[in-house]
Amino acid sequence: MRADAVEYAVTCIKHSGTGSFHCVRFSKGRADAVEASFDGELGICDIAGPQQMHRHNPIQKADPVALVEKAEEIASLSTERRAYASGISGIDSVISAMWPKMLDASRMLLKKLVLGAPMVIRFHNDADGTSGAYALYKSIEDFMANGNRLKGSYTAAWIMNRGITYTTADASHDLSSTGAFTSVEKPLLVIIDFGTSPGSNAGARLVGGKFDIIWIDHHPIEEGFVGQHLPFYINPWQYMGNSDIPAGFLTAALSKTFSGMDTREIENASFIGDYSRYADRKAPGADLSAFLDMVTSDARIASGPSASGITPKEIDSIITDQERYREMLSYAKTKMSDAIGNAMQKLRRYKANGCAIYVSGFDDLRSEDTKYPLPGRFSSKLLEKLLDGGDHAILLLHFGNYVSIRVDTSVADKADILGIIAGLKEKYAEEIESGGGHKTAANIKVAAGYPKEEIMREIISALKKRLE
Numbered sequence: 001m002r003a004d005a006v007e008y009a010v011t012c013i014k015h016s017g018t019g020s021f022h023c024v025r026f027s028k029g030r031a032d033a034v035e036a037s038f039d040g041e042l043g044i045c046d047i048a049g050p051q052q053m054h055r056h057n058p059i060q061k062a063d064p065v066a067l068v069e070k071a072e073e074i075a076s077l078s079t080e081r082r083a084y085a086s087g088i089s090g091i092d093s094v095i096s097a098m099w100p101k102m103l104d105a106s107r108m109l110l111k112k113l114v115l116g117a118p119m120v121i122r123f124h125n126d127a128d129g130t131s132g133a134y135a136l137y138k139s140i141e142d143f144m145a146n147g148n149r150l151k152g153s154y155t156a157a158w159i160m161n162r163g164i165t166y167t168t169a170d171a172s173h174d175l176s177s178t179g180a181f182t183s184v185e186k187p188l189l190v191i192i193d194f195g196t197s198p199g200s201n202a203g204a205r206l207v208g209g210k211f212d213i214i215w216i217d218h219h220p221i222e223e224g225f226v227g228q229h230l231p232f233y234i235n236p237w238q239y240m241g242n243s244d245i246p247a248g249f250l251t252a253a254l255s256k257t258f259s260g261m262d263t264r265e266i267e268n269a270s271f272i273g274d275y276s277r278y279a280d281r282k283a284p285g286a287d288l289s290a291f292l293d294m295v296t297s298d299a300r301i302a303s304g305p306s307a308s309g310i311t312p313k314e315i316d317s318i319i320t321d322q323e324r325y326r327e328m329l330s331y332a333k334t335k336m337s338d339a340i341g342n343a344m345q346k347l348r349r350y351k352a353n354g355c356a357i358y359v360s361g362f363d364d365l366r367s368e369d370t371k372y373p374l375p376g377r378f379s380s381k382l383l384e385k386l387l388d389g390g391d392h393a394i395l396l397l398h399f400g401n402y403v404s405i406r407v408d409t410s411v412a413d414k415a416d417i418l419g420i421i422a423g424l425k426e427k428y429a430e431e432i433e434s435g436g437g438h439k440t441a442a443n444i445k446v447a448a449g450y451p452k453e454e455i456m457r458e459i460i461s462a463l464k465k466r467l468e
């Protein structure tokens with residue numbers, strides 16, 4: 001070893017492209033990571049510093065167990081043992097119950113960061129899922145810059161998921177993209193704000209054993225969903241909580257195990273985006289929520305510069321550019337309020353006992369090229385607007401072969417929209433292709449060519465009867 005050389009451990013090799021090597025230098029509870037481009041293998045190498053990172057270096061065998069232990073030590077020293085307190089008591093009791101699991105999950109994540117293991121972070125393309133990815137991204141950046149225990153680079157693919165299932169196609173993609181790495185640590189998959197549909201089972205089974213997985217969610221757990229048995233499945237329903245603690249908030253809380261980053265605005269954006277009872281419309285977060293909703297649904301923006309989906313890094317580059325952020329926010333707000341204004345003019349109103357039932361079409365309310373706003377989210381916004389008037393309301397928004405139904409929480413039990421849909425599916429077995437959802441938000445898909453007007457008439461009369 002040369003006098004000026006320093007021992008680095010090569011902990012991950014990327015084979016694709018020009019190839020690169022994740023090298024870590026451990027010293028007294030901290031790590032410095034660098035990317036190098038020499039030829040080599042996992043092991044110990046001597047390098048004199050970044051300027052020599054391209055040179056071929058002699059490599060000795062290293063004990064991978066010892067390397068992992070060093071990374072685990074850094075992860076453990078970097079994490080906060082006391083549970084994050086948001087100041088909202090209904091949330092804090094749930095978070096403190098979840099804390100031991102969050103702490104373990106986050107230590108695993110930090111260990112992968114230190115060792116440069118490939119990570120895939122998939123987030124749902126709505127304000128909630130994206131606020132979670134954004135909170136995690138900012139917290140990792142903060143940790144690497146200010147944490148003083150890890151400096152350098154890490155390896156992650158951030159993928160905006162245009163659906164709420166982890167499909168076998170997603171799993172195959174993740175296996176093949178991480179297959180281009182040789183690493184002392186398994187790759188990590190982080191899932192944020194997917195549903196709990198058994199439709200994800202096949203994908204989850206495909207990556208099982210090959211990835212460590214952190215799955216952060218807040219949807220009621222469907223029977224037969226295998227994700228709930230993962231060691232790092234994080235869902236408030238397992239801890240006396242419910243969907244009012246959205247995935248964006250949960251991810252921000254998990255990030256608090258290792259970062260002191262202030263994520264309150266991001267947390268509130270997730271509350272607002274998912275209509276949580278904890279949403280605070282007077283605190284910062286409403287703009288961010290509207291912005292995230294738009295950048296994840298406007299077809300031209302959501303695809304991102306690389307056409308593979310906008311990433312938290314790109315989102316951050318817009319948000320930190322004040323002028324650009326203001327411009328895009330105003331675009332989002334104008335588009336949304338125009339669509340709401342047009343829908344309000346076209347509304348038909350039916351009277352039920354103690355409640356108004358509104359019907360509106362959505363087909364010509366948005367431009368074909370941007371696809372913004374998306375109908376499901378728009379119907380929630382429109383109902384919110386209708387409820388501003390103070391009366392109870394139910395909304396039927398139709399577009400294409402779909403009817404999107406949104407129900408005021410205070411009449412949801414009585415209206416029993418899921419019961420109505422179940423009855424209709426029996427009566428119109430041929431005409432209704434699918435239907436279901438929650439008691440406040442449900443959808444029906446009518447078979448192509450069948451007039452949805454008849455189905456809507458049936459829904460209205462069933463609602464009137466139930467509300468009597």
Ligand SMILES: [Mn+2]
Pocket residue numbers: 128129193218246247248274
């Ligand atoms: Mn959500």
